[in-house]
Amino acid sequence: MKKELITLNINGDDHEIAVLPWHTLNEVLRDQLHLTGTKLGCGTGDCGACTVLIDGKSVSSCLTLAIEAEGVKITTIEGLAPEAIAAGDLESCELDPIQESFINKGAIQCGFCSPGMIMSSKFLLSHTPKPTEAEIRAGLSGNLCRCTGYNKIVDAIADAAEKINGA
Numbered sequence: 001m002k003k004e005l006i007t008l009n010i011n012g013d014d015h016e017i018a019v020l021p022w023h024t025l026n027e028v029l030r031d032q033l034h035l036t037g038t039k040l041g042c043g044t045g046d047c048g049a050c051t052v053l054i055d056g057k058s059v060s061s062c063l064t065l066a067i068e069a070e071g072v073k074i075t076t077i078e079g080l081a082p083e084a085i086a087a088g089d090l091e092s093c094e095l096d097p098i099q100e101s102f103i104n105k106g107a108i109q110c111g112f113c114s115p116g117m118i119m120s121s122k123f124l125l126s127h128t129p130k131p132t133e134a135e136i137r138a139g140l141s142g143n144l145c146r147c148t149g150y151n152k153i154v155d156a157i158a159d160a161a162e163k164i165n166g167a
């Protein structure tokens with residue numbers, strides 16, 4: 001089957017990409033554009049490791065066809081700290097406040113779930129700037145972590161909310 005040329009707006013830049021109709025957004029991000037911060041876990045919408053933002057809302061990139069993502073704004077974890085990514089230096093460049101809180105609160109162990117957790121948190125804090133603990137846990141209900149036991153992640157999001165919105 002012939003590939004179709006589509007344009008995806010990712011982290012503010014347009015990318016022209018040849019895709020087959022069944023290619024997922026996750027495949028395009030990771031395999032074609034090498035934006036491997038977005039992970040692939042289950043591939044069935046259950047783990048949240050592949051979460052990105054589409055027009056500001058969290059979605060599973062493993063369940064989104066690339067051709068469905070034309071004409072929208074896609075944000076990946078790389079888009080939260082573009083200068084650090086460009087410089088290859090996460091220590092001295094500015095990170096998103098949620099990323100900083102994940103680091104400062106020890107909310108990352110193996111790190112596989114972290115990009116998806118952070119993107120879901122970004123969406124949560126965009127519509128609920130001062131979330132309760134229950135709201136944070138509900139906001140993360142689509143994201144699985146095998147390492148941390150979740151408490152430090154919840155603390156990190158509460159810390160980020162306080163930094164951003166004075167919660």
Ligand code: FES
Nearest residue numbers: 041042043048062
């Ligand atoms: S990889 Fe998409 S939800 Fe698990």
Ligand code: FES
Nearest residue numbers: 110113145146147
């Ligand atoms: S830190 Fe390992 S899966 Fe969450």
